[in-house]
Amino acid sequence: MSDFAELARRALRDSGYSLRAAARALNYDPAYVSRVLSGKQRPSPQFVEALNALVGRPVLPGPREAPAEPGVDGDLAHMRATVAYVLDHDNRHGATGRRDAARAAFLEAHMLACHAGDRPQEWFVLDMLAMHALEDGRTGEALVIADELLSRLRLPPRVALMARVRKARALAATGDRCRCMAELGAAWAALSESVGPRDPSWTWWINELEIAGHEGEALLTLGDAPAAVPRLRRAHELSQAFRADGRGTLYYTVSLLTAYARAGDWAECEATLLAFPGLLDAVGSGRNRRRLRTTLREIVRDPHAPTGLTGLTRDVARLPQLAAS
Structure with a gap:
């Protein structure tokens, strides 16, 4: 994996691609590309094939179709x-x-x-x-x-x-x-x-962040936005410690904006809206962009939302990062 990361970084550099430019060209999340290029995550066969095509030569040989093996294996x-x-x-x-x-x-x-x-x-x-x-x-x-x-x-x-x-x-x-x-x-x-010892390896990510976030989302679904806010704040805080790729931070920033809007906390809405240009530049996620667009529409349609906040919300909705997703 480390050999691939080093060769991939060199191939992209020789081809004139920065990490973010490569992520855009490959249509991959920049955080995923960063983990692969730093040797922290094994590249998928699809990523290897796409990268080979982008730089015009094999970084490492792509996956071969293996003949189907009979039986359980x-x-x-x-x-x-x-x-x-x-x-x-x-x-x-x-x-x-x-x-x-x-x-x-x-x-x-x-x-x-x-x-x-x-x-x-x-x-x-x-x-x-x-x-x-x-x-x-x-x-x-x-x-x-x-x-x-x-x-x-x-x-x-x-x-x-x-x-x-x-x-x-x-x-x-x-x-x-x-x-x-x-x-x-x-x-x-x-x-x-x-x-x-019986817990499978895929459960490594199940921690306080996971439960706090789901509890906040559940309370939002139940219509209790004020009770959801402290849980989502805690999840947002933990996401910065546990999710270095930034996806968790973007996810819970959107959730907090939704909770603040439904609770009528317009001052917190404004402060949260101002964070999105930087977050959307740093993290690519179609799911979170759609969630954000839904919440922005809620705020614009809320008759109690202050005029200034509605204007800021429209400005965020017009960000190129949202228009392109």
Whole structure:
């Protein structure tokens, strides 16, 4: 991985591309490109192929189509390639990609994981399916997945914690505040336990940031913006420590703007709006740009919003970073 990073940096420099220019040309998130070029993240096969095409020569040989292997080993290889492709597409496009195709890919990966007996990968794919179901408004599906996971015997603690968070978000969407907060309370209690040896490696990111953010989002969904604000402030603070790529900071800045607007805190709205030009320059994310546009429209349409704030909101909406996404 370090050899690739060094060769890739040299190839881009020789071709006259800065990191941000390369990210734009490749249609990848600059934070993802930065992690690859610094050797902190292994490049996907799709990224290697795209980079080779951009610089006009192979940085390292691209992936070759391997013949399908029969049996469980072949299923595992196909499943992991399927999941890697979907997640790589999300790195490029966020939620701009084809949602139905992503869901179909995860369903196929789930079937193959079950067939191969790969429990950690099965849990991961189920978590991704629950997340996509919530984003697409399929609340019932998210509840079924979360309950199915929680019914498993000896489910690793961090996997169970995340299933409770997904269930809480689904319950918030149904308006069931009591059960939603009970699930989040159970998740907070489980977080105090140390990571267990049975927790799969993909659960490394499940921490206080994750629960605080989801709790704030759940309260927003339940219509309690004032209660959501302190949770989202905490998530915003933690995102700066735990998410060096800036995506978390952008995500929770959008969430805070939404909470301030719905709570009628116009002074905080103004201060938050002023942060977006710099954030949008630093972080590429189609999903967050769409969320921001939705909140900007809410503010402009709010009859209680001060005239000056409405003007600033329109100025932010006209930023080229938003117009281009």
